Amino acid sequence: MSPTISPPAAVQHGGLSALGPEATELLRLLDDTFAGWGVRAGAAQLTMPPLLPAAELAKLDYYDNFPHQAILATPLDLAKREEHPYSTTAGTFPQEALEPAALALPSAACYGVYMHHAGTALPDGTLVTVLGRCFRKETEYHDLRRLLGFHMREVIAIGSREHTEQHLRHFTDRITAFAAALDLPLRKEAATDPFYDRGGARLLLQKLSPVKYEFLYEDLAIASVNVHRNFFGERCDITVTDTGESAFTSCAAFGLERWLSALTRRHGSWAAATEAVRQAGAAV
Known part of the structure; x- marks a missing residue:
């Protein structure tokens, strides 16, 4: 009899990855962990469409700010x-x-959420969580670290400034504690996402007060916390029920394939990485 050849745990070709059973198990375990943080905080679980109207993304200045990532x-x-x-x-x-x-193929999971709530009034303290299939054109692709298509879990806050800022503090603590339990050394660094007019006053405010912090393992950002102020509230006409004012938004985002890459590099095997996540999830 010919020997049985097991398929590789993960294969990447042209920026598109295929995950075998071990990688799929770990991806699902991670996603359940991050989604669970959101649900326990009160987030509603939503499912957004895999494609978005290009015209709606254009209203958010997407093609001015991210033309290099856009895929239609x-x-x-x-x-x-x-x-x-x-x-x-x-x-x-x-x-x-x-x-x-x-x-358009979305480059982040949260865009569909803002479009879904366009023209609505939401109570302060709103939280939602989504798992998105996201797509980004890159200059090069490398194993699971940088992909054309990937999974992104986001937990999104909509409401007052105070609510969105508290959301980011809560998830910063969550990510920090989880990484410590995983023995996964992360460093937190300020970054920028140009959601705002590149030449406007909002860009200056963004430079003075960072709107995005990334959590990096070695040179790879595997999670981020992002505040958008009231940009999406204004553009999508989302208001806060009690005040009638444009909603502020913020999100915590997790690139799941990047977590797979970081954890297997740190722990040496799929089995060891999966066990580390199980133990850390129970401890945090």
Whole structure:
């Protein structure tokens, strides 16, 4: 009989990863852990669509601030498909064979949440959590550290400034304690996400008071806490029920494949990393 060859735990090709049973078990365990933090804090669990209207992202200045990451999706134009067929040499359809791109692949899980609540009033203290399939165009891809498509768990706060700031303090403590229990040395560094007009007063405020902190293992950011002030509240017309004012938002985000990379590098094997997460989850 031929020997049984086990598939690799994780394979990345062209920025797209396939996870075997061991990697899938650890990814689900991590996601259950992070989602559980949100649920225990009172977060409602939501599921957002895998595609978003490009026009709605444009209202959020997405294509001005993140053109280098943007990925669009569009159907084939059936009237032009035969005239402009798939190229086996290039491995692509020509642009002439495609309809205009009206759909986008989101680069973060929270965008769909703000669109979902557009035009609504929410009580102060609102929390939601989502698991998103996210996509980012990168200059290069490397194992599970940097991918074209990946999983992102987010826990999002919507309400007053005080609520959103408290949310980030709570999750900063959670991440710090969890990393310590995992024996995973992380460093917290200020970063920036240009959600705001690059030439406006909000950008100056962002530089004076950082809106994003990343948690890095070695040179890899595996989690972040982000405050958006009332940017999404204003752009999506989300208000706070009691005051009628534009809602503030903040989020804690976890790149799950990056956690897989960090944990297996730190603990040496999938089994050891999984056991470390089980023990740390029970301790924190």
